[in-house]
Amino acid sequence: MYDHIKGFRDFYPDEMGARRQVIDTLEAVGRRYGFREVGTPALERTQLYVDKSGEEIVEELYAFTDQGERDVALTPELTPTVARMVVDKQQELSKPIKWFSTRPFWRYEEPQQGRFREFYQTNIDCFGSSEPESDAEILAFTADALTELGLTSGDFEFRVNHRGVLGGLLDSFDGVDVPSAIRAVDKSAKLDQADYHALLVDAGLTREQASTFDALLSTEDLSELTDFARTERLENAVTNLQDVLAATEDFGAREYCTLSLDTARGLDYYTGVVFECFDSTGEVSRSVFGGGRYDELIESYGGQPTPAVGVALGHAPLSLLLERADVWPEESFSTDYYVLQVGETRGVAARIVRELRALGHIVETDVSGRSFGAQMGYADSINAETVVIVGEQDLANDEVTIKDMNSGEQTTAPLDVFPPEAGRPTYEDYA
């Protein structure tokens, strides 16, 4: 017997059916917003990630040298790939470029609850607008998708921040390594205060500055920040953040957003608004997923300067939230009809099967030469709603038997008018 690989999962039909419902909902909402599906490769040049994140990223990748001596990696995220695609066709694509896709990604990390080495995301990105409406649209899409999945405003919150707020504040202290300090903020929720401040000191703040900075981040009044440091960067960031939140008001998503100045997002490529989705009850303790604005990535990949904003909904952490809120779809088969053959009735049974399928229904029939009882047991195992029994005796009477599998009631229907030309015939129609 062969095992599957650690951190990789097999999805059998029950669970896959539930996942498919979730994916279909996310994608349907994305389509309504005018995001268009793209298809992207599983492998990219390893250099694409090294240039963005440094050599140390390779340790987290499934990276290898292919038979043509290319250094390649299984894609650990979508953003570099779609950025490359925008650069490749930037003259042809009309802006804003609004894309979505659902697919697996891979990282060599230690699996834990809600985290796997092969993990699925639905990514939504918009390229070509730096306006606050573009950020707000991403937040509104995300809120719509989550409420369409059955979550309510009591279930989740988006903690919203702006990279320029952190950067602008940090710039006001001399000699700080801003990216290091932002990474410290990103880790702060998982650290006690002393360790957090120690990281800030490592990044170049004094102990006193670290305390001041930490205290400033807990304000809910953005004017306290601009009072503290009147830099242009900070003032622009505060204005932009306020504009984005105002736009979420018009777009129906403001109620899901809370200001959260210690939300940083780990990735260095964010430049503007960033947000993370959290379980409001705290039962799912980590960030469920997040997104933000990355206005410099396209240019850094050799493209024309192109503002961009996006979100990556990770399905595994999202499923934890949906399960916690008791809105994970039911994991069970659904089957409209089982057409049961008794004796030499395959010809008629097959005709009925074909006509029911032509009406769009899910229909199974015997392909194993089984007894009446075995077929009935199988029909039950696939949750068939209606069993159509095509027996030799039925056919002798020019009829079929229609059995409702929920009540167990059965009746007959005339063979020459079953199935009808439209609809979804059930026991009730003939009783």
Added chain:
Amino acid sequence: MYDHIKGFRDFYPDEMGARRQVIDTLEAVGRRYGFREVGTPALERTQLYVDKSGEEIVEELYAFTDQGERDVALTPELTPTVARMVVDKQQELSKPIKWFSTRPFWRYEEPQQGRFREFYQTNIDCFGSSEPESDAEILAFTADALTELGLTSGDFEFRVNHRGVLGGLLDSFDGVDVPSAIRAVDKSAKLDQADYHALLVDAGLTREQASTFDALLSTEDLSELTDFARTERLENAVTNLQDVLAATEDFGAREYCTLSLDTARGLDYYTGVVFECFDSTGEVSRSVFGGGRYDELIESYGGQPTPAVGVALGHAPLSLLLERADVWPEESFSTDYYVLQVGETRGVAARIVRELRALGHIVETDVSGRSFGAQMGYADSINAETVVIVGEQDLANDEVTIKDMNSGEQTTAPLDVFPPEAGRPTYEDYA
């Protein structure tokens, strides 16, 4: 600028939209047959393929050693994975087990027309029945899927054979390496007769036997075979092949099937009926895709003996057939509404956008702070059917302007009743 990897493709929204329509159709037909979706990993132990196909398969794989020292490979096909999954849960799964999935696979082969290193397939498999109805159901699904895509019986044919016919015939000659001879048959269409016969001679036939064997395979009368060699294996194979074809008659797929005794399928794990789909016009010259019965694979993977039959529809060769038959879906955007803002009208425009989306429509609006003309140009570029203009003057009159983008006609609608609570309001409703 970064390039994508040779043999890997980026799908931009136009092409992806067409591909998605094809995939949706294949999957919808599969669901109607009661096939259930499974989700499967991109990596498997390399050993899974080596045990099945020998060490030489590694040359065709994207195989590497992961950071945990596992020898792994990007999955080159689905069958070994689903066979492993059946073995893993064989006690729990009620039979027949009917599965489908759509996903990419990877092989390190030279790209050519219709063949890529990363390629997409929809796989359909049924485990647990050895009855001819199970083979016929796979053929019927495939025919239904192709006709649902717009192909007709004049467009494609399934060339059907049975491994036991080839094997049974070959068994009747002494000292033949049957798998080698079957591989020779598999290549015969691409070889001239002398080279083909030479391969048969390499497999252990005399030159005379090779000619006899080759001639026998061109018969359309199966009794000629059983007259030539009255082995039990051959007789069983001929009977099974006839039974499967009879079942396709009942299942509505007989008209798409032709007997083709030199159709072998390259893979050694096939044990019964095999078939390949060809372009009837011959314009797409190679086999489009194929499938067959593989009754021994589950047992060879350590499971209980479990018969199985399936088909893998490769999307790239299928697209060649669909394009040849002029039924490839149109590659263009479709958008129901663009809501155009003029002046400070974001609040009302956003309300209209939300209500139209709540009706299920695809709706875009300005997120880039653009002029009237630029917004109209964008609405045109995404093929918006209707533009709803929300201008300051419109709002002063308590109305919005509804523009039909096809005719260019426009009219106004009262703001308090637009959009209505249901439906798809257009210019005609207000003209």
